[in-house]
Amino acid sequence: MPVGLNQEDETTKDVAIKILFDPRLLRDNKDLVRFEDELKFLQDPRIRGNPNLVKLIGYCREDKILGVVYDLKPRDTLYNLIIQDEFKWLDRVRAALALARLLNFLHCQKSQYLIRNINPAHIVLDKDFNPILFEFGMLLGSALDKTVSQREAGTFGYIDPIVAQCGAWTVKSDVYSFGVLLLDLMSKRVIDLKNTLATAVDLWALKEYKPGCSLVHQSLEDDPYFDRRDGPKMTDLAMQCMDEEEEKRPLMKEVVSRLEALHVVQQHAQRK
Secondary structure, three states: OOEOOOOOOOOOOOOEEEEEEOHHHOOOOHHHHHHHHHHHHHOOOOOOOOOOEOEEEEEEEOOOOEEEEEEOOOOEEHHHHOOOOOOOHHHHHHHHHHHHHHHHHHHOOOOOOEOOOOOHHHEEEOOOOOEEEOOOOOOEOOOOOOOOOHHHHOOOOOOOHHHHHHOOOOHHHHHHHHHHHHHHHHHOOOOOOOOHHHHOHHHHHHHHOOOOOOOOOHHHHOOOOOOOOHHHHHHHHHHHHOOOOHHHOOOHHHHHHHHHOOHHHHHOOOOO
């Protein structure tokens, strides 16, 4: 049954359209399940309206096509912007903090949601560099009984290696992925999914990291908003998020608290 856009506002607006699949090419119902899961998630009254989640304004479910319509006019994906000089230090920290708060919000729901694939290619930034999560292909929630195989999990590049080995998903799996994303933002590095082993940011960090060091890119350390006291703190936080022992990883509530305590956040992050 097709459902059109809301008619409460006749003003022309920019939208983004995502086509999930052409049913003529469908071999199993996996895409259909993911489509239904995304609709349930984005229409959940507990989370609808969060500024860092894409706003669903319509969808199409017909014989020939499945797709969703978002109220979204992105600057670009986070994946593309991470290596760009125009993406400044203060905006990177703001983005990291906003995403940390989003994950904490989802994890703290009575029936929590796990994103499970926190990948910069699944996040866009708007004109003010605010992050918006728009892809939920591996979403897990209380009402969603879908599973992801170990083989499938191991192909994405930002997945907790514990999950890739045993398939045990917890909130700490999202914490691991956030740690990699935080390193991306700091180091101006992203994984190349066509050459994951050579470009894996977590593997690079494990080789380079020493307690108390900073893995912030030199060009970002030269940014006028950068405080040198923050580099080691953010680096240590990212590495703790990726600790090989899951129980030693912080919860997202602690991650938010530690990001909020950074000097750049205390001094500048609330300013526009």
